Amino acid sequence: MSTATPTSRLPIRPLLPGQTVDGRPATLGVLGGGQLGRMFVQAAQSLGFDAVVLDPEATSPAGQVSHLTVQGAYDDRQALARLAGIAHAVTTEFENVPADSMAELASRLPVAPQADAVAIAQDRVREKALFKRCEPDSNVGPAPYAVIETAADVDAAPEALFPGVLKTARLGYDGKGQANVATRDELRAAWQQLGGVVCVLEQRLSLQDECSVIIARGADGTVVHLPMQRNLHRGGILAMTEVYEGNVPRSLANHAVQATRHIAQALDYVGVLCVEFFVLSDGRLVVNEMAPRPHNSGHYSVDACDVSQFDLQVRTLAGLPLLQPRLHSPTVMLNLLGDLWFDAAGQPRELPWAQLLALPGCHLHLYGKREARAGRKMGHLTLTAATIEAVRATAREAAALLGMAPWWDDAASAAQVRAATDSVQDE
Incomplete structure (x- = not known):
């Protein structure tokens, strides 16, 4: 669980296209070298910014078009320090970057989005709690759901949630980490197949x-x-x-x-x-x-x-x-x-x-x-x-x-x- 908090954030300071800051071109950094990072880099360059990418691969899609690439893991403190020494502000192209890495960068330079928002998006339990908290104002809530952490939670899951979809609370994307379940027995088997990790059971909706x-x-x-x-x-x-x-x-x-x-x-x-x-x-x-x-x-x-x-x-x-x-x-x-x-x-x-x-x-x-x-x-x-x-x-x-x-x-x-x-x- 991330320890990142909103207080770790430095304020965004205006950077102008083509500006020189501390003797260097204004440079925007991005965590992640995939296609979203690639298109971010291209948009930054069109406004005259330099761009730097942090990615484990030397020739990532974003790295191919960026001015600089810092090769390293997203939790590599040396790589993060190198990024912070090059960029004047940093963003991310995917939500599964360690939120603590975002928080560490935010103690050195402006980062958007903030680490706590990324941490919530990484965890379906926290994410759904956020949606429930907003429901009175937005009049839009999540599907009926239950958190599944233990075998007792499987036994206690409300019958109204069947048939449902079981989703891992963390690291699920593009249909991965999910299983359709029509009965409690199927829920139990699917939860075990997913490794007994924390999950969310959602009611299947029409x-x-x-x-x-x-x-x-x-x-x-x-x-x-x-x-x-x-x-x-x-x-x-x-x-x-x-x-x-x-x-x-x-x-x-x-x-x-x-x-x-x-x-x-x-x-x-x-x-x-x-x-x-x-x-x-x-x-x-x-x-x-x-x-x-x-x-x-x-x-x-x-x-x-x-x-x-x-x-x-x-x-x-x-x-x-x-x-x-x-x-x-x-x-x-x-x-x-x-x-x-x-x-x-x-x-x-x-x-x-x-x-x-x-x-x-x-x-x-x-x-x-x-x-x-x-x-x-x-x-x-x-x-x-x-x-x-x-x-x-x-x-x-x-x-x-x-x-x-x-x-x-x-x-x-x-x-x-x-x-x-x-x-x-x-x-």
Whole structure:
């Protein structure tokens, strides 16, 4: 358990693009060298900042494009000291970085998000307690749940939580560390299979949609947000995100944005925060989880918004003005997983990049990962167009070229878009 506390935080001090500080270029640091770090570095460089990455690998995706890389473990105190000696402010690209490392850095230089927010996001028990604490103000709570720490907790789990989903309290992501359980016996077996670690048992709900909200909150309390994202997951991994006016009813989107603001306020959060929501079959919202960083579902913002989630991450870290992003085009984002790099027989194959890049409004982002593996995020496609119908048609064409399984029934999807749009117009 992290010992990090809010008192360990130094204030964000403004860093200006192209500024020299103590005889050195203003430099922003990031813990983690994955694709989120890569896109943060690119956003920082576009504003004239130098960038430094701390990662165990010498040639990480972010390290490939950064000015400097500090190679070392995230809890290596020497590596952390080197990072603190180079950077003028530090952020993170993933939530499983040791929160104590964030706290140690925060005693030396500005860090956003703060260590205590990262520690809460690492622990589903603490995270759900936060959501419950915010529920009276936000009117959005988590799914009914119980904490499973002992065999006695298994025996005492309320019958109303079955069928349910058992999730490890820590280190679960992209569908890992989870198991569906329909009975108490299945719960007992799943808990043992997960190693008898602390878990959360959530009631399985009837879902209509999965959505997410990304906000940025500055040190002065200013909050801006991206449009609400409508997401599709496969195997626990995000497959597609759709963003356009009417992707969900406006009242629902406003409610989710306000709930996300309440969570950020409760944390006194500084940085970019993503909160994922379930939309139930009766139209109610349930908060699922949060990520104290940019999020896969916000990647489209690089190509479809005038201010991206990574621009906002840079601005919050550097103490620069936050602008409300504007969506300039309807958009669909497709995740490119390593599975696509292999044919049905498991043999490597060449992907039709030239045909994809010939599609209007197609923006390809590959992350520089040298080895493709099943389930590994290798890149993404963002499709943009002038109309909802055009972008969805292009997304279908791209999916067919890639060999991705269809994800919607045309008639049902069109009806859903019409219903959502009607809800907007009715307001």
